[in-house]
Amino acid sequence: MRWFWAVLVFGVAVGVLVGYQIARWQKTPTEVDLNLPAIAAPAKSATSLSEAFVKVAKSAEESVVHIATTAPVPEEYRLFREFFFGEKVPERVPANYGSGFFFRNDGYVLTNFHVVQGADTIRVGVDEKTEFPARLVGYDPLLDVAVVKVEAGNRRFKALPLGDSDRLEKGEWVIAIGNPFGLDKTVTVGVVSAKGREFEELNGRPAVSSYIQTDAAINPGNSGGPLLNLNGEVVGINTFIIGQGGNIGIGFALPINEVKRILDRLLKGGRITRGALGVVLIDADSPEAREAGIQVKEGAVIVRMSINSPAYIAGLRPGDVIVKFNGVPVKDASHLKRLVLWQPGGAEVEIEALRGNQRLKFKVKLGSR
Numbered sequence: 001m002r003w004f005w006a007v008l009v010f011g012v013a014v015g016v017l018v019g020y021q022i023a024r025w026q027k028t029p030t031e032v033d034l035n036l037p038a039i040a041a042p043a044k045s046a047t048s049l050s051e052a053f054v055k056v057a058k059s060a061e062e063s064v065v066h067i068a069t070t071a072p073v074p075e076e077y078r079l080f081r082e083f084f085f086g087e088k089v090p091e092r093v094p095a096n097y098g099s100g101f102f103f104r105n106d107g108y109v110l111t112n113f114h115v116v117q118g119a120d121t122i123r124v125g126v127d128e129k130t131e132f133p134a135r136l137v138g139y140d141p142l143l144d145v146a147v148v149k150v151e152a153g154n155r156r157f158k159a160l161p162l163g164d165s166d167r168l169e170k171g172e173w174v175i176a177i178g179n180p181f182g183l184d185k186t187v188t189v190g191v192v193s194a195k196g197r198e199f200e201e202l203n204g205r206p207a208v209s210s211y212i213q214t215d216a217a218i219n220p221g222n223s224g225g226p227l228l229n230l231n232g233e234v235v236g237i238n239t240f241i242i243g244q245g246g247n248i249g250i251g252f253a254l255p256i257n258e259v260k261r262i263l264d265r266l267l268k269g270g271r272i273t274r275g276a277l278g279v280v281l282i283d284a285d286s287p288e289a290r291e292a293g294i295q296v297k298e299g300a301v302i303v304r305m306s307i308n309s310p311a312y313i314a315g316l317r318p319g320d321v322i323v324k325f326n327g328v329p330v331k332d333a334s335h336l337k338r339l340v341l342w343q344p345g346g347a348e349v350e351i352e353a354l355r356g357n358q359r360l361k362f363k364v365k366l367g368s369r
């Protein structure tokens with residue numbers, strides 16, 4: 001009999017305990033419950049992201065080079081210093097330093113033009129101990145890009161693949177590798193802060209391209225180095241900084257698709273020429289255009305031109321609203337300038353313009369700049 005009551009009491013106790021636990025699991029959460037701190041799952045994504053950075057850095061760094069140039073000292077200056085001050089002035093002095101990367105395994109390097117501009121000697125370093133002489137092949141001052149050929153006999157180098165900068169997304173991770181302040185193979189990481197940043201002029205020259213803005217630290221010496229996506233593809237060429245550089249400045253990269261447009265021309269050698277219309281433009285939807293009676297929302301209005309300009313010779317006149325360029329609808333003045341600059345100097349193009357109620361077509365042979 002005692003065993004019966006003992007088993008009965010034990011069963012009741014177990015039932016109460018199980019019922020209590022079930023009730024706890026099934027109850028509606030209270031405000032207190034909802035405010036309890038959550039226990040996070042292990043951050044596997046952070047580990048995989050770090051692994052991706054390491055993989056790209058290891059794969060790309062042997063393709064990234066440093067570039068050092070010298071420039072000749074003007075003979076008049078040397079003679080003046082030697083005659084009046086007795087100084088022995090060298091015939092050439094260090095000029096610029098920067099970065100670049102192999103895009104072909106036979107020694108062809110892409111960099112910024114301002115890295116090699118004015119140089120009489122160019123040396124390309126594949127690491128801190130190994131440098132080769134190089135020569136300038138082709139360059140585009142307006143796009144600020146140049147191709148340099150390393151003179152290394154039959155030696156082959158690892159080339160970086162060129163990606164598609166049009167597919168970049170704002171917020172996407174990117175990696176910059178270069179030679180900031182002479183510190184070879186430096187890797188910095190950030191995101192695409194913005195795309196399509198436009199500037200009227202850069203260093204006194206009209207800007208041909210829009211730019212990728214990134215918070216990956218870029219400093220003096222990074223110019224010409226690659227901006228890479230997590231697939232290890234070059235999506236931009238690090239070009240300039242607004243501010244003091246690094247964390248205090250804002251870095252901008254030239255989209256690689258802009259370079260790919262003219263890569264064949266660069267490889268043929270010499271200076272790339274750009275088209276010129278010889279006109280001053282304003283937006284069709286600007287207040288000035290509205291005051292002049294322009295009623296269209298898109299296009300570029302000619303406000304001034306010389307009688308020797310390609311546009312005037314073709315028949316265009318001040319007040320005409322250019323609405324199409326080689327079949328491409330013109331959005332505004334900046335868009336038209338870029339369309340013109342994408343053409344080589346001397347190219348023949350077709351322009352559609354509004355003159356009052358008339359829609360006119362013109363064949364224009366562009367000038368060069």
